[in-house]
Amino acid sequence: xxxxxxLIVYAHQEPKSLNGSLxxxxxxxxxxxxxxxxxxxxxxxHFEPRATRNDxxxxxxxxxxxxxxxxxxxxxxxxxxxxDLIEEQKKVQEADLxxxxxxxxxxxxxxxxxxxxxxxxxxxxAHEFPNCYDSGLLKDKLxxxxxxxxxxxEMYAKGGISGDIRYVLWPMQHGIxxxxxxxxxxxxxxxxxxxxxxxxxxxxxxxxxxxxxxxxKEEPINCSPEWYFK
Amino acid sequence: xxxxxxLIVYAHQEPKSLNGSLxxxxxxxxxxxxxxxxxxxxxxxHFEPRATRNDxxxxxxxxxxxxxxxxxxxxxxxxxxxxDLIEEQKKVQEADLxxxxxxxxxxxxxxxxxxxxxxxxxxxxAHEFPNCYDSGLLKDKLxxxxxxxxxxxEMYAKGGISGDIRYVLWPMQHGIxxxxxxxxxxxxxxxxxxxxxxxxxxxxxxxxxxxxxxxxKEEPINCSPEWYFK
Numbered sequence: 001x002x003x004x005x006x007l008i009v010y011a012h013q014e015p016k017s018l019n020g021s022l023x024x025x026x027x028x029x030x031x032x033x034x035x036x037x038x039x040x041x042x043x044x045x046h047f048e049p050r051a052t053r054n055d056x057x058x059x060x061x062x063x064x065x066x067x068x069x070x071x072x073x074x075x076x077x078x079x080x081x082x083x084d085l086i087e088e089q090k091k092v093q094e095a096d097l098x099x100x101x102x103x104x105x106x107x108x109x110x111x112x113x114x115x116x117x118x119x120x121x122x123x124x125x126a127h128e129f130p131n132c133y134d135s136g137l138l139k140d141k142l143x144x145x146x147x148x149x150x151x152x153x154e155m156y157a158k159g160g161i162s163g164d165i166r167y168v169l170w171p172m173q174h175g176i177x178x179x180x181x182x183x184x185x186x187x188x189x190x191x192x193x194x195x196x197x198x199x200x201x202x203x204x205x206x207x208x209x210x211x212x213x214x215x216x217k218e219e220p221i222n223c224s225p226e227w228y229f230k
Numbered sequence: 231x232x233x234x235x236x237l238i239v240y241a242h243q244e245p246k247s248l249n250g251s252l253x254x255x256x257x258x259x260x261x262x263x264x265x266x267x268x269x270x271x272x273x274x275x276h277f278e279p280r281a282t283r284n285d286x287x288x289x290x291x292x293x294x295x296x297x298x299x300x301x302x303x304x305x306x307x308x309x310x311x312x313x314d315l316i317e318e319q320k321k322v323q324e325a326d327l328x329x330x331x332x333x334x335x336x337x338x339x340x341x342x343x344x345x346x347x348x349x350x351x352x353x354x355x356a357h358e359f360p361n362c363y364d365s366g367l368l369k370d371k372l373x374x375x376x377x378x379x380x381x382x383x384e385m386y387a388k389g390g391i392s393g394d395i396r397y398v399l400w401p402m403q404h405g406i407x408x409x410x411x412x413x414x415x416x417x418x419x420x421x422x423x424x425x426x427x428x429x430x431x432x433x434x435x436x437x438x439x440x441x442x443x444x445x446x447k448e449e450p451i452n453c454s455p456e457w458y459f460k
Contacts, residue, residue, distance in 0.1 A: 013282055014296040049279040049341035052243055066244040067424075069380070107405025108338060111279035111345030118335050133391060150299070161363060163455050167400050175337025175398065194297075225393050229459050 001216055002034030007095035011042045011102040011113040018148055018193045018201055023101045025205050026146075029212040038091050042112045048084065049115020055082050073123040081122065088120040097215075098143040098182065100172075104150070107168045117176050126180040136181025142220065143177040145169065146188040146208070153191040165189060166228045174223050183220035231446055232264030237325035241272045241332040241343040248378055248423045248431055253331045255435050256376075259442040268321050272342045278314065279345020285312050303353040311352065318350040327445075328373040328412065330402075334380070337398045347406050356410040366411025372450065373407040375399065376418040376438070383421040395419060396458045404453050413450035 008026055012019035030037045051068050056075040075081045102109050127136045156165035173184045188211060190204045221227055238256055242249035260267050281298050286305040305311045332339050357366045386395035403414045418441060420434045451457055
């Protein structure tokens with residue numbers, strides 16, 4: 001609906017890829033609805049995935065023994081995180097919905113996107129004990145994982161060789177988003193687009209655009225072990 | 231035993247950390263046994279986690295539409311991967327055992343180590359359809375995930391708020407190592423070292439050294455859904 005803000009965190013090297021098209025479809029459809037859409041195009045930004053001392057501007061609390069979690073927490077509180085992190089945190093703060101668009105790499109997100117999670121979702125900003133899970137600091141936001149796979153739907157079935165696709169969603173949806181209080185919409189998965197016809201790939205784009213039309217009416221999943229491992 | 235080769239892939243910024251000590255203990259104990267031990271200290275190496283066109287030396291198969299998986303596969307076959315990848319692949323090829331030592335970040339490995347997986351375990355080198363899972367190209371090797379957590383053992387229990395710790399092992403052990411044919415030894419987990427006494431942390435190091443003494447007699451786990459989700 002008009003006024004809603006969406007951040008798309010996008011990780012693919014090639015604009016012409018299906019991931020690139022899925023991202024474009026989302027920007028177009030959501031903009032048409034009157035949403036304001038921001039894209040973090042991680043490869044184009046040369047986004048830094050490594051969690052290092054460079055993420056803290058100025059002095060460390062303890063320069064004798066570097067503790068990334070503690071130092072970024074302290075830096076966040078005094079406004080001393082590096083600019084790229086402050087930028088991303090602003091985008092997250094303003095967003096009602098986070099869409100993560102990526103190809104599944106090794107049962108997880110590509111390292112460049114994992115680095116976004118590792119570095120942006122700093123303690124104090126996204127969570128702060130005991131404010132985690134349902135009381136995480138990013139509650140009232142929604143997230144949606146939209147990704148492509150190499151393996152087929154059959155491989156990722158419950159009895160399939162790669163196991164239920166929901167198994168791979170646990171760390172991402174529950175371990176990251178739910179931990180920060182974010183409610184999770186059902187994932188959007190395009191299975192094995194490299195092994196289907198151009199026609200089928202077009203249908204995948206149409207299906208995504210179609211889903212986005214009624215996205216704001218969707219209820220979040222019940223993000224508990226039952227959803228994943230029932 | 232003498233002659234066995236071990237590669238430790240290590241991801242922590244601080245040598246004085248518990249992860250740093252666990253790595254050192256492994257180098258010492260395994261060297262004492264007569265093993266030859268190599269360490270890939272990812273932060274110290276400024277290891278590149280991003281999967282990009284830079285990983286391919288020379289021309290691309292299809293420069294109109296970049297496909298990382300296809301291009302690295304082709305580059306591997308003609309010896310055209312970037313030097314840092316060739317180096318890591320050599321270390322993997324020579325190793326009998328791979329130990330991954332890291333702090334758990336967001337229910338997974340830090341991005342810098344995920345980047346190692348994304349970039350080093352190239353098709354053609356680590357797997358090549360239909361040579362995956364039990365017939366993966368790295369069969370006859372062993373892997374062991376050794377990591378520290380922020381959450382306690384209780385949080386990572388089956389009924390705990392963070393779910394069974396085995397849930398987070400599925401993508402890493404099954405989705406990556408088993409996929410490449412590598413047999414997986416039981417993980418080594420130090421729960422919440424930041425919240426225990428110095429004394430307890432010392433015990434954690436002793437326990438690791440102790441386990442390593444009989445490591446070569448261990449049987450791999452049965453890396454199937456039952457182990458993770460029974």
